[in-house]
Amino acid sequence: xxxxxxxxxxxxxxxxxxxxxxxxxxxxxxxxxxxxxxxxxxxxxxxxxxxxxxxxxxxxxxxxxxxxxxxxxxxxxxxxxxxxxxxxxxxxxxxxxxxxxxxxxxxxxxxxxxxxxxxxxxxxxxxxxxxxxxxxxxxxxxxxxxxxxxxxxxxxxxxxxxxxxxxxxxxxxxxxxxxxxxxxxxxxxxxxxxxxxxxxxxxxxxxxxxxxxxxxxxxxxxxxxxxxxxxxxxxxxxxxxxxxxxxxxxxxxxxxxxxxxxxxxxxxxxxxxxxxxxxxxxxxxxxxxxxxxxxxxxxxxxxxxxxxxxxxxxxxxxx
Amino acid sequence: xxxxxxxxxxxxxxxxxxxxxxxxxxxxxxxxxxxxxxxxxxxxxxxxxxxxxxxxxxxxxxxxxxxxxxxxxxxxxxxxxxxxxxxxxxxxxxxxxxxxxxxxxxxxxxxxxxxxxxxxxxxxxxxxxxxxxxxxxxxxxxxxxxxxxxxxxxxxxxxxxxxxxxxxxxxxxxxxxxxxxxxxxxxxxxxxxxxxxxxxxxxxxxxxxxxxxxxxxxxxxxxxxxxxxxxxxxxxxxxxxxxxxxxxxxxxxxxxxxxxxxxxxxxxxxxxxxxxxxxxxxxxxxxxxxxxxxxxxxxxxxxxxxxxxxxxxxxxxxxxxxxxxxxxxxxxxxxxxxxxxxxxxxxxxxxxxxxxxxxxxxxxxxxxxxxxxxxxxxxxxxxxxxxxxxxxxxxxxxxxxxxxxxxxxxxxxxxxxxxxxxxxxxxxxxxxxxxxxxxxxxxxxx
Numbered sequence: 202x203x204x205x206x207x208x209x210x211x212x213x214x215x216x217x218x219x220x221x222x223x224x225x226x227x228x229x230x231x232x233x234x235x236x237x238x239x240x241x242x243x244x245x246x247x248x249x250x251x252x253x254x255x256x257x258x259x260x261x262x263x264x265x266x267x268x269x270x271x272x273x274x275x276x277x278x279x280x281x282x283x284x285x286x287x288x289x290x291x292x293x294x295x296x297x298x299x300x301x302x303x304x305x306x307x308x309x310x311x312x313x314x315x316x317x318x319x320x321x322x323x324x325x326x327x328x329x330x331x332x333x334x335x336x337x338x339x340x341x342x343x344x345x346x347x348x349x350x351x352x353x354x355x356x357x358x359x360x361x362x363x364x365x366x367x368x369x370x371x372x373x374x375x376x377x378x379x380x381x382x383x384x385x386x387x388x389x390x391x392x393x394x395x396x397x398x399x400x401x402x403x404x405x406x407x408x409x410x411x412x413x414x415x416x417x418x419x420x421x422x423x424x425x426x427x428x429x430x431x432x433x434x435x436x437x438x439x440x441x442x443x444x445x446x447x448x449x450x451x452x453x454x455x456x457x458x459x460x461x462x463x464x465x466x467x468x469x470x471x472x473x474x475x476x477x478x479x480x481x482x483x484x485x486x487x488x489x490x491x492x493x494x495x496x497x498x499x500x501x502x503x504x505x506x507x508x509x510x511x512x513x514x515x516x517x518x519x520x
Numbered sequence: 521x522x523x524x525x526x527x528x529x530x531x532x533x534x535x536x537x538x539x540x541x542x543x544x545x546x547x548x549x550x551x552x553x554x555x556x557x558x559x560x561x562x563x564x565x566x567x568x569x570x571x572x573x574x575x576x577x578x579x580x581x582x583x584x585x586x587x588x589x590x591x592x593x594x595x596x597x598x599x600x601x602x603x604x605x606x607x608x609x610x611x612x613x614x615x616x617x618x619x620x621x622x623x624x625x626x627x628x629x630x631x632x633x634x635x636x637x638x639x640x641x642x643x644x645x646x647x648x649x650x651x652x653x654x655x656x657x658x659x660x661x662x663x664x665x666x667x668x669x670x671x672x673x674x675x676x677x678x679x680x681x682x683x684x685x686x687x688x689x690x691x692x693x694x695x696x697x698x699x700x701x702x703x704x705x706x707x708x709x710x711x712x713x714x715x716x717x718x719x720x721x722x723x724x725x726x727x728x729x730x731x732x733x734x735x736x737x738x739x740x741x742x743x744x745x746x747x748x749x750x751x752x753x754x755x756x757x758x759x760x761x762x763x764x765x766x767x768x769x770x771x772x773x774x775x776x777x778x779x780x781x782x783x784x785x786x787x788x789x790x791x792x793x794x795x796x797x798x799x800x801x802x803x804x805x806x807x808x809x810x811x812x813x814x815x816x817x818x819x820x821x822x823x824x825x826x827x828x829x830x831x832x833x834x835x836x837x838x839x840x841x842x843x844x845x846x847x848x849x850x851x852x853x854x855x856x857x858x859x860x861x862x863x864x865x866x867x868x869x870x871x872x873x874x875x876x877x878x879x880x881x882x883x884x885x886x887x888x889x890x891x892x893x894x895x896x897x898x899x900x901x902x903x904x905x906x907x908x909x910x911x912x913x914x915x916x917x918x919x920x921x922x923x924x925x926x927x928x929x930x931x932x933x934x935x936x937x938x939x940x941x942x943x944x945x946x947x948x949x950x951x952x953x954x955x956x957x958x959x960x961x962x963x964x965x966x
Contacts, residue, residue, distance in 0.1 A: 273602055354798075357795065357807070377793070465942060466794055466942055467939045467942045467946065482599075483931050486932075
C-alpha cells in the first residue's frame with residue numbers, strides 16, 4: 202500500500218480518473234474490460250481466501266448476532282434482542298470506555314514518538330543497523346512482548362519495581378492497580394509498535410521531494426517552520442494511512458490484555474475484544490459476542506471513514 | 521495484522537458446524553481400537569501413563585493415547601472438539617464444567633455400564649460418586665480423586681514467632697475478631713524494621729512478611745481463599761447443592777466473613793489485591809514474603825520444592841460452630857457422547873476408577889485417589905516422602921467437608937462474581953455491595 206501511495210505522488214500522471222473526452226473514455230473502459238479476465242485470474246487466489254476466511258464468516262457473524270447460540274446445538278433466531286441487551290449492558294459500555302481510553306493513550310504516544318523517530322532516521326541516524334534496531338521490538342511476537350513486560354513490571358519480583366524500590370520510591374502495581382493497568386498496557390504496545398510506525402512515516406518522509414526543502418532553506422525558514430509548513434502537510438496522506446491502520450489495530454487490542462490482566466482488576470482493562478472473547482469462549486454466548494463484534498466492526502468502519510474523509514487521506518498537497 | 525476475534529470465531533463456528541453434521545458414523549460396539557484420553561495436570565501424567573500401559577497389557581486390543589493440556593487451554597479446546605467431532609473419547613472432568621456439558625448432551629451416561637459391570641460405588645469416598653449424577657438423574661463420571669484445603673505455613677517463621685505446630689493445628693476463627701487465627705496471622709506479620717503485626721509501632725505500609733498470603737478474591741466459590749471460613753458460619757453458596765438456583769451472597773453471614781477477610785489487607789496482614797496480579801501465591805511463599813498460605817492439597821508437591829523453605833501443614837481453623845470446614849472437590853473421568861468407540865472408552869473409565877489404577881496413582885503421592893483404600897495408600901506414600909498430610913485427610917475422617925457448589929451457568933455466575941469480589945477486596949466497595957451482585961446472579965436463573 203505504501204509503495205502505491207508514494208508512486209502516485211511522484212508520478213501524478215499515473216493518477217486515474219482524470220477527466221477526458223467521451224470517446225477516449227469509452228475506449229479506455231473497453232480496454233479495461235478486456236483486462237478483466239486476466240485481472241480475475243490474478244485476483245482469484247486472493248479471492249478464495251477473502252471469501253472463505255473473511256466474507257462468509259462476516260456474513261455468518263452478522264447472522265449469529267441475531268441469534269442465541271452456545272456453539273453446542275443450533276442457533277435460535279431472537280431478532281435484535283442481543284442489540285437491545287447491549288444498550289443496557291454496563292460491562293459493554295465500560296468496555297467501550299476502557300477501549301477508547303486505551304486507543305487515545307496508545308495512538309497519541311505512539312504517533313508522536315514514531316514521528317520523532319522517523320525524523321531522526323531521516324536526518325540523523327543514517328546507519329541501517331540503527332534503523333533496523335528500532336524495528337526489533339516489532340519482530341518479537343506480541344504475546345512474548347506482553348509476558349516479558351508482565352514479568353519485568355511484576356510488583357514483587359519485577360526488575361522495574363526493584364529499581365523503583367532501590368531509588369527509594371514506593372512500588373507500583375503496574376498491571377494490578379485500576380489506574381495503572383490501561384496506561385501500562387498502552388505503553389507496552391507503544392514500545393512494540395513505535396519502530397514499525399516510525400518506519401512507515403520514514404518512508405513517507407523520503408517521498409517528500411528535496412527541492413521543497415531547498416526552497417524553504419533559501420527563503421530562510423527555521424527548522425520548526427519547515428516542519429509545520431512543509432513536512433507535516435506533505436506527510437499527511439501517509440500520516441492518515443498510518444493513523445487509520447494503527448487506530449483500527451489499537452481498537453482490536455486483545456493479546457496483551459489476555460496474557461496479562463485478563464480484563465482485571467475489577468473491570469479496569471476489559472477492552473472490547475476481551476469482552477467479546479469472554480462472552481464467546483468463556484460463557485459460550487456466541488450470539489451476543491457476535492453482536493458485539495458487529496458493533497465493533499461498524500465503529501471501526503466509521504472511524505476509518507471519518508479519518509479518510511476529514512483528513513483528506515486520498516489527496517496530496519504535492520499536486 | 522490482527523483479525524477481529526468475532527470474524528475468527530465465526531470462521532471457527534462455520535468450520536465446526538460443517539463438520540458437526542458428519543458425526544453419524546456407526547459407533548463400534550466392540551471394545552478395541554485406540555482411544556484418546558485428556559488430562560490437565562502434568563504432575564499426574566506419569567501415574568496415568570502407567571495406568572494406560574497396564575490397561576493395554578490386560579486388554580491388548582485397546583490402546584490409550586494420553587494428551588496433557590494446561591488448564592487454560594483445556595476447556596476451550598475441549599468445547600471446540602465437541603463441535604468439531606475431535607474431542608477425546610475420555611477426559612478428566614471438573615465439577616464446575618460438567619453440568620453444562622451434560623445439559624448439552626455431550627457426555628455419555630455411565631449408568632448401564634455401572635450396573636452391568638458391577639462397579640462398586642461404595643468403594644469410593646463417601647459423597648464423591650453422587651457429585652457426578654446430573655440434574656436428569658444420570659451418572660456422567662466415575663470419581664478419580666478428591667481434594668481439601670489447608671494451611672501451608674513456613675516452619676522457620678512460626679518457630680521464630682514462638683508458635684508451635686500444635687498451636688497452628690488448633691486455631692479458631694470467628695468473623696468478629698478473627699479469633700486465634702487472626703492473632704497468629706498478626707503475630708507472623710513483620711514490617712521492614714522487624715516489628716510484628718501485633719506490636720505497637722507496626723508500620724503497615726512497609727511490610728516485609730505478610731502473615732497471610734493472597735491468591736485472589738476467590739470469585740464466587742473462594743475454594744481455597746475463604747470458603748473454609750464462611751462454611752463454619754453455617755453459610756452455603758446456594759439454596760441446595762447440587763443444582764441450586766438461588767445464591768446466597770446477600771447473606772450477612774457471608775458478607776461479614778468477607779469483610780473480616782478483606783479487613784486483613786487494611787490492617788497490613790495480607791497483601792493488597794493489586795499486588796497479586798502476575799505473582800503466584802506459591803512463589804511469594806517460596807520467596808519468604810508470606811508466612812501462611814491457604815491452598816489445596818494438590819500443591820503439596822510444589823510447596824515442598826522450594827529450597828531453604830520448610831513448609832508444614834495445618835488443618836483449617838475451627839469456626840463459630842466449633843468445627844473445621846473444607847470444600848470437597850473431586851475430579852472424575854467422563855466419556856464423550858460422540859465417541860466412536862464407546863465400549864472401549866467405558867472400559868478405560870472403569871479401569872481408571874478401579875483400585876488397580878488408583879493404587880498406582882496413590883503410589884506416586886501427588887493426589888488423593890477417590891477410592892478410600894487407595895486414598896489411605898496415598899497418605900502412606902506421602903508419609904514415606906516425609907510429608908504429614910493429616911491436615912487434609914482429617915476433613916474426610918471427621919466429615920467436615922462440604923461440596924463444591926454445583927450449579928448451571930457457572931461461567932456466567934463467575935463473570936458477575938469475580939469483578940464484584942475484586943471490588944470488595946480492593947476496598948473499592950463495601951461487602952454489602954455483594955447483595956447487588958447476588959441479585960444479578962439470581963436473575964440468571966429466572
